[in-house]
Amino acid sequence: MTTVSLRHARVRFGPLEALHGVTLAAAGPGVTVLLGRNGSGRTTVLRALAGVVPLAAGTVVWDGVDVTRTPAYERARRGMCLVPERRAVFGSLTVRENLELASPSPDPALDAYPALVPLLARRAATLSGGEQRMLALSRALLSRARVVLVDEPAQGMSPAVAARTYELLAGLDACVVVAEQRLPPALRKRAAVVHELRRGTVVFSGETSEYRRRSAARAGGSTPSA
Template identity: 60%
Template sequence: MSAEVELRGVRVRYGLLEALHGVDLACPAGRVTVLLGRNGSGRTTVLRTVAGVVRPSAGQVLWQGRETAGLDAYRRARAGLALVPAERGVFGSLTVAENLGLSEPGTVEPSFPELLPLLTRRAGTLSGGQQQMVALARALLARPRLLLLDEPGRGLAPAVVARLHELLFRVAAEGRTVVLAEQGLPPTLEAAAVVHVLRRGRIAFSGEPSELRGLVR
């Protein structure tokens, strides 16, 4: 499998704290990759580094085989990268329809019908789970080549999470690449191509979900 994204010896610092300690990982193109780890493990930093929100202090980040150093976040977005953070992924002062970029409130991402009656509401007045659906729907409607999701199921009902995971595999089947960070691997993500487990800023495991289950046993 060809890699959509690769990190080679990547180190990231926040002031005096080093969050990633020489991380090597690859995310195959047109597949779903899951980054697992507890809070503080470095999985969010990996996503932010790929998105260009933070810059590595050492190492290389390759997207489609090209070094991304010096490529600003907005240029990555123009090139087809979308990041949905775990929190504050909406413009609170705008309506749901405006957040989704809809010229008129008539259509919405079919996988989130719960948003239909909320299109004229300001996003800042919604619950955390509803805001998460808005952020996810906006990213999906943009049809990015590379979709990065940080704990996308946070605040969502289990049935909505299962529906979202099914949608992400359909997105990958269309040839687009999905990378998401989670604390644990639910059954609905066990068809992922690759799982990377991070612990304290280092890769503790890389392989298929079935191999990870074998280690747990």
């Protein structure tokens, strides 16, 4: 099992504090979902885990080891993969060249996303938003990372491809952490851990079933069926 966590983490951008002592954990194999509106801190959590932004206070712990001062490239070398919401592919390279950066054989990625096959010779910058997300996720799938951090993985995808994407992520032998504004339909009936953030703090941590019951109660509706 692989675990990654933030402990009392604070992140500042100039005079503004984006995370206010956040403590949360993710374990794998399995999916952990970070929920929150824009500005809630969910993207900052992913970037802090990956080492892209430094902590002003607190620690990042990976499999029991404090990696707070370990640079992002070293975390990547040890098996941590970050797929950001934007600029997740090399636009000047072709689809094939993007995939070959992750693995000599792109076949597993093309099996996962057959729609990429006719696009192999295209430059990534010419792809649609959904196609770029498929390419970015394909590179993550090929990397065989132990920790996969993805910001809005299904952005721009059709509902069917989005559902397929979450099946692929849930099937990885890795600790998968995804950031979303809302709980994805593909995960509503799947066992996963949810951390909801609001204005840089964690306001809920629990299983998807508990989160759904809580959301229904807040909305004044009945408890959703399992």
